[in-house]
Amino acid sequence: MPSRTGSRPGADEPVGAATAAGATEADDPEAEFLAVLGQRVRTMRAVRAMSRKMLSQTSGLSERYIAQLEGGQGNVSIILLRRVALAMGVRLEDLLAAVESPPDWPVLRDLLQKANADQIAEAKRVLSGAAAGGEGPAQRVALIGLRGAGKSTLGRILAERMGWTFVELNREIERENGLSVAEIFAIYGQETYRRLEQGALRRLAERPGPMVLATGGGIVAEPVTFDLLLSSFFTVWLKARPEEHIHRVREQAAKGLAPTRMPDSDNALREIRGILVSREPLYARARAVIDTADRTVAETAGELTGLVESHLGTGHRRGA
Ligand SMILES: Nc1ncnc2c1ncn2[C@@H]1O[C@H](COP(=O)(O)OP(=O)(O)OP(=O)(O)O)[C@@H](O)[C@H]1O
Ligand SMILES: O=C(O)C1=C[C@@H](O)[C@@H](O)[C@H](O)C1
Ligand SMILES: [Mg+2]
Known part of the structure; x- marks a missing residue:
């Protein structure tokens, strides 16, 4: 369970603006990255049937902050993103992955981590x-x-x-x-x-x-x-x-x-x-x-x- 101590980030101030005014996702790879990240948070929260309110309560982030993050408008800090990941029970690396992984990826990763050298050689x-x-x-x-x-x-x-x-x-x-x-x-x-x-x-x-x-x-x-x-x-x-x-x-x-x-x-x-x-x-x-x-x-x-x-x-x- 993540710690809930401290103030709620983003409760009053807007999340750091990551894109220059007027920039669209298509011409700004950083904006695109934030949009994909936000989409992943939204999808993983939905898969877990968590409301924004529930995620806010478990992560300690404000609902408004989470909404901005999910909308791809927030340049969230790595520590806050870690709290979001922990609260949803997902791996931070899955939120940040550069490319979409196949659906079997978490299972394969788990198997590989437990496999011995011979099994890995055979799998390869x-x-x-x-x-x-x-x-x-x-x-x-x-x-x-x-x-x-x-x-x-x-x-x-x-x-x-x-x-x-x-x-x-x-x-x-x-x-x-x-x-x-x-x-x-x-x-x-x-x-x-x-x-x-x-x-x-x-x-x-x-x-x-x-x-x-x-x-x-x-x-x-x-x-x-x-x-x-x-x-x-x-x-x-x-x-x-x-x-x-x-x-x-x-x-x-x-x-x-x-x-x-x-x-x-x-x-x-x-x-x-x-x-x-x-x-x-x-x-x-x-x-x-x-x-x-x-x-x-x-x-x-x-x-x-x-x-x-x-x-x-x-x-x-x-x-x-
Ligand atoms: N026992 C040894 N075996 C190999 N080289 C040796 C030995 N003792 C001394 N040397 C000398 O070390 C040098 C090794 O240089 P060499 O260019 O072959 O290394 P390298 O691994 O190709 O380096 P690089 O990554 O810079 O290309 C040579 O001048 C060689 O004469
Ligand atoms: O050891 C290294 O990091 C390197 C050695 C060179 O042979 C080159 O491969 C390159 O300069 C990097
Ligand atoms: Mg050489």
């Missing part, structure tokens, strides 16, 4: 229409990890040894769009870059033939893209210590080999530690991991080749 296989059975992607290896992990260095060596094609995802994105990664980020921002990354990966996943793919460090940031990578490639996480990531990228930058510099500030180490900690659970979804810390390129290249050969079974190396 069925829903994506993937063929039954199989050992997953053969002769398709992707390398993930933070900048300086060794994805390009080891990827190139592995491809050479196996006689496979080597592809750098970032170079593919640059080729397809005629702009450098840095330019795409600067001009269009992260969201556009992630969309282009997903498109490029989808095309590579469909391209036939054995392949080693070196990805960009941030590929784990977009769940759909990362899932596509995991399901289309035997994915290996290359690990190193934060200090090594920084040292390696700086060394490459000094030689003019790295496309962008690692920040020089004292905060660089703290920053890279933070990124690594936040990405570790995602990188850990890879099928295998190789720790490159305190090891030579020859050592980790040998381990990676052995790992891929044992994944494939013996005899896959060109000329073997």
Whole structure:
């Protein structure tokens, strides 16, 4: 039961005006968002046979405020909207969803939250229409990890040894769009870059033939893209210590080999530690991991080749 203490917001003053005078929903996406939100509140209240008065009593918001919210005229605060959601017994995220969900969505969500990893894998296989059975992607290896992990260095060596094609995802994105990664980020921002990354990966996943793919460090940031990578490639996480990531990228930058510099500030180490900690659970979804810390390129290249050969079974190396 939500708290009913405190004054009733919106009892005397109008809800914050969200739209400029004269703006219509059609030409104002924010007004449209508020209209959809209001419609959802009204529908969910009606489904629960709650009058505005009842919702007002349970949520602590005035009836007038609720009417404005439902009419799409109120830019409600997140805390007040949370009270409305709690009072109706709906999830806040369902009120705010960017797209309308199918009617079965709440049931499926509930089942997924209780499912184990095998059940989720099976559900994904069925829903994506993937063929039954199989050992997953053969002769398709992707390398993930933070900048300086060794994805390009080891990827190139592995491809050479196996006689496979080597592809750098970032170079593919640059080729397809005629702009450098840095330019795409600067001009269009992260969201556009992630969309282009997903498109490029989808095309590579469909391209036939054995392949080693070196990805960009941030590929784990977009769940759909990362899932596509995991399901289309035997994915290996290359690990190193934060200090090594920084040292390696700086060394490459000094030689003019790295496309962008690692920040020089004292905060660089703290920053890279933070990124690594936040990405570790995602990188850990890879099928295998190789720790490159305190090891030579020859050592980790040998381990990676052995790992891929044992994944494939013996005899896959060109000329073997
Ligand atoms: N054990 C190791 N395994 C791989 N690389 C190592 C190792 N030890 C040192 N290095 C060096 O670390 C650097 C790794 O750079 P590389 O460009 O391959 O990383 P990357 O993961 O592709 O980075 P980015 O995300 O910036 O493209 C190379 O200069 C390589 O020689
Ligand atoms: O680690 C990252 O967040 C990134 C690494 C690069 O390879 C690019 O993918 C992009 O600059 C983001
Ligand atoms: Mg690289």
